[in-house]
Amino acid sequence: MPQDQISKEIEAKFGNRLRSRVNGVLIENEKILMVKHHMGPERIFWSVPGGGMKFGTSAVDNLEREFLEETGLEIQIDSYLFVHEYLDPPLHAMEHFFLVKRTGGNLILGLDPEMEGGEQILLDIAWMDLDQLKKLPKDSLHPVFWGIKTLPDLGLWKGYFNFGNNSIK
Secondary structure: OOHHHHHHHHHHHHOOEEEEEEEEEOEEOOEEEEEEEEEEOOEEEEEOOEEEOOOOOOHHHHHHHHHHHHHOEEEEEEEEEEEEEEEEOOEEEEEEEEEEEEEEEOOOOOOOOOOOHHHOOEEEEEEEOHHHHHHOOHHHEOHHHOOOOOHHHHHOOOOEEOOOOOOOO
8 A cells, every 4th residue: 555545544444533542561671662653755653552442441451452453462540640742633542551461472563453455554562671771763653752862751750741742722
């Protein structure tokens, strides 16, 4: 599928509306589990596993489902970390981040069931240490990771954040 078509599909499925998302921070052996997304022409985006919430399903259930779909891993929630507002039109989301622990499963690159067949946006899954995160281009890394000094810092953040990605003033 042409890259510009992927951008159009992402906008059609996820854009021009406010979404609630859940995201899981899984840290093992001083590395964080990251998923690489294909977001359109020349656009790569690394973030932790997660996705949109389904109405009538709890945040915990949604995150467990998203983690299993994207990574093949079963998880349990350890603690709620923070909320981040992602606003980069046409995308706008309130993203809830949770610290999670692995409870089972085998690590595989999964699928995004909202994207059909050849329209898949999940490209890779990787354990990354802090040095690897810092080497990624800023525009291809989720903003919550732009300025972290240590991975455990993520567990110290509490409250609401918007890391300068709000393109509407």
